Amino acid sequence: MSSSNKISPQEANEKLAESTLEGKWQTVEEIYNSYPESHTVAISDSGETALHVAIELNEEKVVKKLMEAITKHEGGRKKALEVRNQHGDTPLHVAASRGFVKLCMCIVGEENRLYLISLKNKKGETPLFLAALNWNKHAFAYLYDATKHSVILNDLIRQDGDSILHCAIRREYFDLAVIIVHCYDFLITHTNKNGITPLEALATRPSAFRSASKLSLWKLTLYHCILVEPLDVETTMDKILRKMKKPPSEKLEFPENYATLCQALLNLKSLLVGSWKEEQEKEKHDAENPQKKNSEKHEVGFLPPNYSTLQQFIRSMYVHTLGLSGVALKDVKKIKKKHQWSRQLLDKLMEKPYEAFTGRGGQPDLISGWEFDTGVFEAFHQFNQGESSSRFENVEKEKEEKIQTPMLLSSPITDSRKSTPNQNKEAKDGIDPKETAFLVAAKNGIVEMVIKILSKIPSAIHNTNTKKENVLLVAVMNRQPFVVETLRMKSKPEVWNNLVLAADDDENTMLHLAAYALGDEKPWQIPGSALQMMWDIKWFEYIKSIVPQHFNYRTNKNSKTAGEIFKTEHKDLVKEGSEWLRETSESCSVVAGLVAGVSFATASAVPGGTNDEGKPLLERQPAFEAFAVSSLIGLCFSVTGLIMFLAILTSRKEARDFRRGLPTKLLLGLSSLFVSIIAMFVSFCCGHFFIINHKYKTFLFPFYAATSIPVAFYALAQFPLYFDLLTAILSKVPRASDKVESF
Template identity: 25%
Template sequence: MGNNHIITHLPIYKAALHDDWDSVSEMFKNDPGLMTKPITMWGETPLLIAIGTDRSHRFVEKLVKRLIDVGAKDKLIMGNQDGTNPLHYAAMVGNTTAARLLVEHAADMTHVPNFDGNNPLNMAALHGNKETLEYLLTVTQDLLPEEGGSSLYAGVAGGDLITLTIMSGFYDVALEIIDLHPNVVLEKDRDGRTALQILAQKPEIFPSGSKLGFWTRFIYSLIPVKKRGRHTNEINILLRTFDKFTAGFWSALQYVAPTIKYIHDIKVNNNLSSLLVERICKIVIEQVDHDIAWNIFGSAIASAVTYGIHELVEECILTYPGIIWYNVDGYYLFILAIKHRQERVYNLVYQMSRFKVWTTVQVDGYVKENALHKVAQLAPPHRLGVVTGSALQMQRELQWFQEVEKSIKPSYIEALNIHGQTPRMVFTEAHKDLLAAGQQWMKDTASSCTVVAALIVTMAFAAAFTLPGGNQDDGKPIFLTSNTFMLFIVSVAVALFSSSTSVLMFLSILTSRYAEDDFLYALPKRLTIGLLSLFTSIAATMIAFSSALALVLKDKVTWIAAPLVIATSIPVCLFGLLQFPLLVELVKSTYGRSIFHQQNDRLIH
């Protein structure tokens, strides 16, 4: 009964929705109070509804003008039952046109928060409306307490603004805010997070989190990215002209190939993230306040280690080397990297010539476990999944164990924890399920491939004694002098030998003892040789079949060669597409460069 007015004012509601000012103009003229009367269950006025559509621009313009004409300018700030005023609505939906109109007549509205404490700036950032946010930043003054207002770039409001801007992906806008209000990076948002901590939770904007293949990395290296800063001399003016030309070329290319734009955006974000981290670190250390630096850097690297963002960790350590001893839930930086299996963060130990010896000496006093005990625990599920299959996951876990084993004190290798277990005992216990899964994965893979390889052996052996065209009276093949026949017989021989090798390799996998250490090198090596041999035998079999057909049909169908080559390549390509990624991963993880190595020289001193 108390909401009957909603039905009564439906014509006004519909007019606001559909930008139909003419239908209500006379109504507002006769009863000006209707212009500011709540007409929905949430206490929304016609102005709020019209702004919220981001389409009823004429309605908003006429309504604001009418309110000012009748002396109700103060009603422009009137909000709904949550204290959300018209400028909040404009910020929420990205209605920059309405925002300009409102600020023109009520500039102070930019500082008014709603009942949740959100001001228009934060609302625009929260809802990802970049254009509106950029406009509001240009018209929102930084009022100091002595000027009768509170700064929107300080305290929780400032913390919310910079963190929400970064979370929305507006990194260029965040840089502009920091340039104008450097101390905003020292503030915490309502959840107690700083700008650097939010960056540490966005691995996708750093090079280490950008998943690029070979060709995308090549294109990435060629794409130019505009640098911040100004050209100051004639040489730089020439460079700027050249940059404009190349930028125009790549911009045009982005329309033709959307993938280019995707890679370009990745590189832009990588560049902006680097600038943001450097700028924030510089501002923090310039405060000459240990507590501020310790808390901001420490909370950021705690998140960065979890997400594997080594670039951010590096910059923090370069700025403040002592931060490597920041304690996160009882663990120092490199122990935390071991726990989360973040090799790129752990690899920073190779760049720290002076502190390397101290990085893995920590012992958990409560459970008496050292770094080797920690790496013996099973990796988090999201880190296990970075490699394919349970067998390679087991291999990666063994590689981690061996790496940490090399870097700790010899006395730690057989040290007992509170349960009387050595690190190796902990590893065996923690990985028993993964070991069983790896054994099953290996057996299933080997069994499937053995069947295929055995069939090829049978076919190749039979083909060697069933020659195309038959034999002469003296037993010699009819096509013995033909080059195509030589291709056939060589292909059959290669298919037989390679498939036999493949069968032997897969049989050796099936009869293996499946000990833990076998997954480090022996089993992956056998699987690699088996898959390579199987691939070779399939390719050779297709070549042999094609050459046999070409010999038989050459006098009848002279054009048969080209279609046969195409047909032959189809199964070979399919096998390559389906199995080659696994083969590459096997070779890379077993014979390739270790995941533990010095990444650069930035921290060496």
């Protein structure tokens, strides 16, 4: 810019702001080259420099030019790279949070300005933290690779004490969480300010585990047909790093189905290669253990040795051959990946069961302002002789400039705890200070975690919360039948009896807690108040079969038995369920009455007339016999349905009626109504068959088939209700449905 030498620095700054906002990057580059003081000028109220804006817009060429200007005019520490916006983010923060790995590489540069990676924003987050927080794989892999020999705990936590592992679990980036525990295993024992360990954070994510996820029958079929391999951390990270270092190549054009074909071939390759590797490992293992080989030689029986590989191949071909590679398949595969990675994360956390369960790593002792322990610096410097010490020099200068950033821990990895995590928790924001990961997993119905913790820490079965509720009481209160059944099978009889006989602070037993209604939370995920009432009664009866008989008469501190609590708590639900049953029965009874009238009129009419003896003239015709049978069936079933709906309307609709009587009547009424409607259509088609001339009869069948479409729509609309009613009647232990999956 030829005129840039003639203007004042203030005018240059104004021109810089204008050109940056308008995207005139050539002018910005010229100003950066001519006016070094403009490198740190904020061009907006948010405190952003031109470099911030260029990074946010992912202008790679512009950023490289600006970095060249900054490197040219600034020696040693680059102040322009440490300028913060209103959130305290440096340019590297912005690039890492957006996932612009090339810009991260440009900012850090070949000079390895690693001190920039340790700078924190107002929330105490480093660029590495932000890359993990938003799960920008390439940026995280690059920053990890750049600092893997010099990373400290302070880089991996923020002011509220949450580590990148906490954040990855809460945001359900379980593949990232597996990578983190592999790269920074000391975070397994780290707790935040509320004393929450990563294991407890994982226990609050029930959707990450198969036992707490509700899948429809269709999705469950796909779920078992999809193969998901465990995450190999080293291979994944190496693949990401190689991809970053690989020079860009021109894109080739492939047919639309190229990706699908490649995926099918990769699946076939993984199956064959995986089977070969398993055989090789098995042979090696058998060579080391010949006795075990002989003992397991005939375990397969009549099945071939490659049975498991063949089975998985058939599953994969079943999915791809039927064309089930659309959105549904992708969703189910995503769910299975989440389950696989979360289980892998759980196994990794429980490799150190005591530390992961108790959080022996301790809380972060964070205060504002930098404080640096010179002993740690010397130890780290001696340990990493090849590393640049500019990162630690930056800490001292940040302290002199009094930039408000969280403190660097004096001993991040070997910090010993001064108190237990339960004592450090604060009873606020719904956090129970005594609730362990075992109780949280039981509350959320995560059976895998309950079993895993019990196998590693058997004493956890006696954990209680602040209300003195043990794991069984917590599971009953939160309607988790799978957890109750698991505890019943895994516990010793004496331990199980102690759990059953326990009571909370208010002297509520298991039966009292099962009697409470949880209102709008819909614990069973069943639509409709009537079905909700059926499940609550079945749950109450199931718990009653577990507890001793005298629990039926035992009172709590409010002098109420479990039966009294159930009646009081379910008054509104009984009222709502009764209203729904009344409306449903009235509507269906009207339809059943109409069908009964039509069926009666049809049954009294004889197609073709009768002879002098009163015998039908068409009695030997197949269509006439079908007409006679269908009209009789329609009349009988329509009357049966009408009687069932009238019985529901005239019932007292008390709480005990919802257990079996009302569901059975409604099921019989709906079934009879459906059969009667089908019979009515069949009788109509058979009677109409005799009216049309013979030469048009071949054209009637498509029209007769079209009359079944309304019946099919009715059946599809009523099938979910029919299935839920059938399940409520036949099942002993209530199970949650998959209705919530559609929302």
